[in-house]
Amino acid sequence: MKKPALIISACLVGRSCRYDGASKILAELGELEKLFDIVPVCPETDGGLSVPRPPAEIINGKIITADGEDVTGTYEKGARNAVVTALRAGAKYALLKESSPSCGTHLIYDGTFSGRKISGEGITARVLRAEGIKCYSENTVGELLCELQNVDVTLK
Numbered sequence: 001m002k003k004p005a006l007i008i009s010a011c012l013v014g015r016s017c018r019y020d021g022a023s024k025i026l027a028e029l030g031e032l033e034k035l036f037d038i039v040p041v042c043p044e045t046d047g048g049l050s051v052p053r054p055p056a057e058i059i060n061g062k063i064i065t066a067d068g069e070d071v072t073g074t075y076e077k078g079a080r081n082a083v084v085t086a087l088r089a090g091a092k093y094a095l096l097k098e099s100s101p102s103c104g105t106h107l108i109y110d111g112t113f114s115g116r117k118i119s120g121e122g123i124t125a126r127v128l129r130a131e132g133i134k135c136y137s138e139n140t141v142g143e144l145l146c147e148l149q150n151v152d153v154t155l156k
């Protein structure tokens, strides 16, 4: 049977695409690969940003770098690319890196570049959700697995 597609933040599958050139490989990746057709996206580099790049946070709905540059348009372009990829893949689920101004699903940095987090979502998570795609993070992998199990059960 064809596996469902899972959009996943590319840094969680080991791509060194974070602003500081690091990755954050997901401990559960092997388990997810057995269940899903993994489709990595990095909205920020796909939108045209380089690695490394200045950190950016959401301030009053705009995405601003630590140097004060407004990069909202580039982040929006990356978010649109992610939606196109998700729709082409027929994805109903995404697993995104928490706290990123693009990929955060429940938390973002508070805009002061002090490391403090607040409730919120990144721009890519927002547009994916607007298309009906359920967004999870590395903190809610268990919820995603439960969701998949429930879908399997209702199909049987």
Ligand code: SF4
Pocket (backbone or CB within 6 Å): 008, 009, 010, 011, 012, 017, 018, 019, 041, 042, 043, 044, 045, 097, 100, 102, 103
């Ligand atoms: S935009 Fe998303 S995928 Fe790309 S580095 Fe940031 S958190 Fe990872």
